[in-house]
Amino acid sequence: MEPKSQNIYWNVSDVQRSYRERSHGHRGATVWLTGLSGSGKSTLARLLETALFERKCHAYVLDGDNIRHGLNRDLGFSPEDRAENIRRIGEVSKLFTDFGAIVVTAFISPYRADRDLVRGLMAEGDFIEAYVDCSLDVCEQRDPKGLYKKARRGEVKEFTGISAPYEAPASPELVLRTDRCTPEECIAQLLGYLEANGYLAVTAGVEAGS
Amino acid sequence: MEPKSQNIYWNVSDVQRSYRERSHGHRGATVWLTGLSGSGKSTLARLLETALFERKCHAYVLDGDNIRHGLNRDLGFSPEDRAENIRRIGEVSKLFTDFGAIVVTAFISPYRADRDLVRGLMAEGDFIEAYVDCSLDVCEQRDPKGLYKKARRGEVKEFTGISAPYEAPASPELVLRTDRCTPEECIAQLLGYLEANGYLAVTAGVEAGS
Numbered sequence: 001m002e003p004k005s006q007n008i009y010w011n012v013s014d015v016q017r018s019y020r021e022r023s024h025g026h027r028g029a030t031v032w033l034t035g036l037s038g039s040g041k042s043t044l045a046r047l048l049e050t051a052l053f054e055r056k057c058h059a060y061v062l063d064g065d066n067i068r069h070g071l072n073r074d075l076g077f078s079p080e081d082r083a084e085n086i087r088r089i090g091e092v093s094k095l096f097t098d099f100g101a102i103v104v105t106a107f108i109s110p111y112r113a114d115r116d117l118v119r120g121l122m123a124e125g126d127f128i129e130a131y132v133d134c135s136l137d138v139c140e141q142r143d144p145k146g147l148y149k150k151a152r153r154g155e156v157k158e159f160t161g162i163s164a165p166y167e168a169p170a171s172p173e174l175v176l177r178t179d180r181c182t183p184e185e186c187i188a189q190l191l192g193y194l195e196a197n198g199y200l201a202v203t204a205g206v207e208a209g210s
Numbered sequence: 211m212e213p214k215s216q217n218i219y220w221n222v223s224d225v226q227r228s229y230r231e232r233s234h235g236h237r238g239a240t241v242w243l244t245g246l247s248g249s250g251k252s253t254l255a256r257l258l259e260t261a262l263f264e265r266k267c268h269a270y271v272l273d274g275d276n277i278r279h280g281l282n283r284d285l286g287f288s289p290e291d292r293a294e295n296i297r298r299i300g301e302v303s304k305l306f307t308d309f310g311a312i313v314v315t316a317f318i319s320p321y322r323a324d325r326d327l328v329r330g331l332m333a334e335g336d337f338i339e340a341y342v343d344c345s346l347d348v349c350e351q352r353d354p355k356g357l358y359k360k361a362r363r364g365e366v367k368e369f370t371g372i373s374a375p376y377e378a379p380a381s382p383e384l385v386l387r388t389d390r391c392t393p394e395e396c397i398a399q400l401l402g403y404l405e406a407n408g409y410l411a412v413t414a415g416v417e418a419g420s
Contacts, residue, residue, distance in 0.1 A: 011295070019263070088281060092302055095280070
């Protein structure tokens with residue numbers, strides 16, 4: 001999609017992303033948690049944020065429930081609104097990633113096309129799709145907000161897994177089995193991925209001369 | 211406006227803003243530059259970002275021209291779209307401020323009501339309105355992008371100052387006279403304000419016990 005508005009010129013910030021990353025000591029990235037309601041996305045997001053903060057990393061959670069009070073308060077849960085919801089969150093994640101933060105997003109984000117759109121917004125390696133894989137049965141047993149009960153009674157429309165589809169990622173960077181592993185094990189898996197792929201170590205020498 | 215979507219619950223991040231600010235050594239805030247096209251907003255924003263970065267502060271520019279390629283690419287320049295443009299940027303600024311960054315926004319943001327809406331989104335002291343005050347004559351002489359010429363020829367519709375209004379702030383925190391002062395003087399004024407009002411110094415002891 002071309003921007004609707006004309007007469008736009010790009011400005012390049014004098015403070016480059018690479019400077020920020022060297023200053024922060026880690027890369028910017030978006031860890032995109034996707035999965036059913038009750039799968040544990042928000043729990044994992046906040047645990048990961050805390051674990052990263054304790055390692056002096058700049059991490060920030062964008063949470064589906066929270067962002068809907070602000071940026072996306074004008075959006076509902078129709079397929080079109082869900083798509084726009086995810087698009088905007090993707091753009092905000094991209095800004096935080098450019099800032100050099102590790103963004104952790106916790107949204108159901110049920111449609112593959114919407115998640116792929118966000119991946120396409122970002123540079124290679126900036127988007128880490130983590131499928132929070134938990135069976136519908138287990139999610140429904142947990143039902144921390146009582147939403148599955150409401151959905152079964154028809155009181156919540158277009159509820160993912162009940163009356164709206166969830167499209168699992170085809171090839172996510174990570175699969176977190178929250179119905180088999182503890183949250184701590186999942187966090188270890190996430191941190192292991194970030195470490196093994198060089199996200200957590202950016203030294204002053206790496207980009208010298210670039 | 212109440213959120214359109216129901217069944218939303220607040221999540222409070224385990225990593226509090228006050229922790230981040232102590233870690234960063236400075237407060238989060240939004241420096242909102244408003245003024246005519248050509249008044250110098252983007253120039254000042256990037257100079258301020260660089261000056262803050264050199265002081266080890268976490269600063270980030272949100273630029274009107276740039277953000278329209280991303281988050282707000284679906285919006286034009288009608289009054290309604292301008293309002294939504296500013297609302298979204300305000301919400302993103304609030305996220306960065308909550309993250310503990312000093313956001314510097316560079317948008318014409320011509321309507322007082324839109325800017326006041328953003329101020330209202332934020333906590334007291336988080337929103338610093340800086341009026342980049344430069345006469346229309348000087349802006350039109352500078353015309354760095356040739357937009358005033360186009361607007362005078364009628365080739366750009368709804369152009370602020372020519373065919374759309376600019377409502378100057380009634381009581382901004384700062385007035386930066388870019389038609390009388392050098393950019394360096396304006397940056398000194400901005401830094402002076404941030405220093406004098408305690409934005410740039412957050413020590414570990416300040417919130418001990420809180």
